[in-house]
Structure formats: C-alpha cells, structure tokens
Amino acid sequence: MKIDESKCLRCQQCIPYCPLAAITYSQEEHLVEIDQEECVECGACYRSNVCPVEAIYQPELSWPRVLRSMWSSVVHIHAETGSTGRGTEEMKTNDVTNRFKLGEVGFGIELGRPVLGAKFEDAEKVAMAMAEFGVEFEAKNPLTRYLDIRTGRFLGSWEGYPLDEAFRKTKVMTFIVEFKTKPENIAAIMHRLREVAKEIDTVMSIDLISKCTDSGDIPIKSILDREGINYYINGKTCVGLGKLD
Numbered sequence: 104m105k106i107d108e109s110k111c112l113r114c115q116q117c118i119p120y121c122p123l124a125a126i127t128y129s130q131e132e133h134l135v136e137i138d139q140e141e142c143v144e145c146g147a148c149y150r151s152n153v154c155p156v157e158a159i160y161q162p163e164l165s166w167p168r169v170l171r172s173m174w175s176s177v178v179h180i181h182a183e184t185g186s187t188g189r190g191t192e193e194m195k196t197n198d199v200t201n202r203f204k205l206g207e208v209g210f211g212i213e214l215g216r217p218v219l220g221a222k223f224e225d226a227e228k229v230a231m232a233m234a235e236f237g238v239e240f241e242a243k244n245p246l247t248r249y250l251d252i253r254t255g256r257f258l259g260s261w262e263g264y265p266l267d268e269a270f271r272k273t274k275v276m277t278f279i280v281e282f283k284t285k286p287e288n289i290a291a292i293m294h295r296l297r298e299v300a301k302e303i304d305t306v307m308s309i310d311l312i313s314k315c316t317d318s319g320d321i322p323i324k325s326i327l328d329r330e331g332i333n334y335y336i337n338g339k340t341c342v343g344l345g346k347l348d
Contacts, residue, residue, distance in 0.1 A: 104137055104149055110158035111135055117159060120151045122276065123220055143220055143276045144172035167270045170223075175276035181245040189279050191244040202241075203312050208286045208323050210238070211310035212296065214303070215277035223257070224271035225303040226278040230255035232299040233280065236288050241281035286313065286323050290330045 106117075106126075113135055118126045125141035126148060128134070137148075149159045164172055173179050180187050203209040212229055215221030226246060233240075234255030240247045249257050249266060257266040264270075284292065289311075300307050311334070313323040327334050 104142055104144060104146065105139075105160055105162055106135055106137055107158045107160060108134065110156045112156055112158075114155065116153045116155070117148045117151070120148045120153055122147055122218065124218060141220075141274070142171070143175040143274055144168070145175035145276050146172070146178070150178075166264045167273045170270070170273050171275055173275075174278070175220075183245050183248050184243050186243070186245075189245070189277055191241065191279060191281055201314075203283055203314055205314050205316070205322070206285070207283050207313070208289060209283045209310075209312040210281065210292065211312075212280040213277060213308045213310065214280070215275065215305050216308075219305045220274045220276055221278050221303075221305040222272055222274050223278075225305050226280055227255065227257055227271065228299055228302050229280045229296075229307070232295050233282060233292065235295065236284060236292055238282040238284045238288075238292075241283070244279065244281045246278055246280065286326060289323060289326050293330065293332055 111134075113128070113133055115128050115135060117135070118128065120126075121137075121142075122145065123141050123143055125138045125143075127136055127138065129136065144161075144164065146161065148154075149161060173181065174189055177187055184191070210233070212233075214225050214229065227250075230240070230246075230250055231254060234253065240250060240252050240255075249261055251258055257271070260266055293309075296307070296309065311323060311327075313321060315321055321336065324336075
C-alpha cells in the first residue's frame with residue numbers, strides 16, 4: 104500500500120489501522136508514510152475507508168511482493184485451495200470436516216500474526232524440522248503447494264516464478280504450517296519446535312487437535328501432561344460449526 108502525498112492531509116487517522124505498525128508520521132518532514140519493508144499489503148488501512156481524501160491506494164504488485172497480499176489480505180482467494188488469507192479452515196472445523204481421526208493428532212504451527220509478521224524463510228525452517236518426522240502436510244494449505252513434502256524445503260519454482268532468496272525474505276502477516284501425525288510423535292515434535300523457535304525471527308504458537316473418544320476423553324491430554332507441556336483445552340473454537348444431536 105502507498106499514500107499519495109499530494110492528497111494526504113497528515114491527519115494520521117490511518118496509523119492505528121495498520122496491524123504491522125508500518126504507517127508512521129514524521130514530525131520533522133510532516134509526512135505520513137508506509138514503510139514498504141514492513142507493509143504486508145493486507146489492505147486493512149485501505150479497506151477501513153478511514154482516509155477522508157482517499158489518499159491510500161494499492162499499486163500494482165509484481166513477484167514476489169504480490170505474495171504479501173496473497174498471504175495477508177483476508178479477501179484474497181488462493182486459486183489452489185479456494186480459501187482466503189493463509190488459506191486453510193484450520194483444525195477448529197474438525198467437528199464438520201473430520202480431518203483428524205482417532206489415532207491421529209493435528210498440528211497447526213502459527214507464525215507471525217499482527218505486529219511482527221513472518222517471512223517465508225521462517226515457514227521453511229519450521230516445515231523442514233517437521234519433515235524430519237515424516238509428517239503428512241495438509242494439502243489444502245497453500246503453503247504446502249510450495250513445499251517438497253519429503254524435506255519441507257521450498258521447491259525451485261512455482262508456476263514459473265522462482266522460489267529464491269527474494270521469495271524467502273518476503274514478509275507476510277501470518278503463516279500456518281499444518282500437518283498430522285501419530286500421537287507417539289508429540290513429545291519429539293514439541294522438543295524439536297523448541298529448538299527451531301530459536302532459529303526464526305518471529306513468534307510461534309502451536310495448535311493441537313485430536314478427536315475425542317465416545318466418552319469425551321481427549322486422547323493426547325495424558326501425553327501432554329506426562330511431558331509437562333502447558334496447554335489450553337478448546338482454546339480456539341468456531342461457534343456454529345458443530346452438528347447438534
């Protein structure tokens with residue numbers, strides 16, 4: 104996103120709308136600017152309609168900058184998955200989709216989120232670490248389409264575009280590395296995630312899901328308790344997605 108200086112009133116009303124704090128006001132230059140390194144092209148400032156003179160605009164984006172919009176804007180639809188944003192319904196829809204069955208555990212490793220964001224190289228480091236366990240990456244997640252699912256590394260190209268160093272350094276709002284595996288891998292995976300967390304330049308949160316038994320028990324709870332892993336049960340729920348008996 105950019106600001107047309109000839110239109111801008113310097114009212115600064117747009118500043119609070121940027122989730123990456125990329126919009127700043129320079130008192131010396133009396134100028135409101137969008138830091139192009141920090142801007143992830145989410146369009147929040149533009150769609151807010153807060154600018155009284157419509158000075159905020161979206162320039163044409165080329166590769167790899169267009170990826171910022173693809174992965175950060177809630178209105179972008181990924182052609183590969185038909186989903187918006189980071190492109191997955193995530194694990195909180197399991198009551199409907201039944202993506203994770205008894206004897207399986209789903210992982211969603213969320214990187215970035217507002218303020219910090221994340222780069223493709225961060226996602227690759229996490230994916231590579233998880234590939235060591237032979238996990239099954241989620242095919243409906245658009246990030247998976249860029250990966251060699253055996254190694255977790257990015258492929259050499261995607262639809263003719265290079266997945267090179269400039270691609271890896273591209274910053275977006277958030278990624279989610281999604282996969283499923285066997286419950287017996289939980290402890291080793293959590294240990295490995297603690298290691299890889301030191302190698303990435305952003306924050307990480309971990310979602311786990313396992314299908315409850317008929318009696319309502321959570322199969323993976325005993326594993327987490329045994330390993331001393333702190334967690335919140337049902338910390339993320341979409342109201343209205345479940346089916347009533």
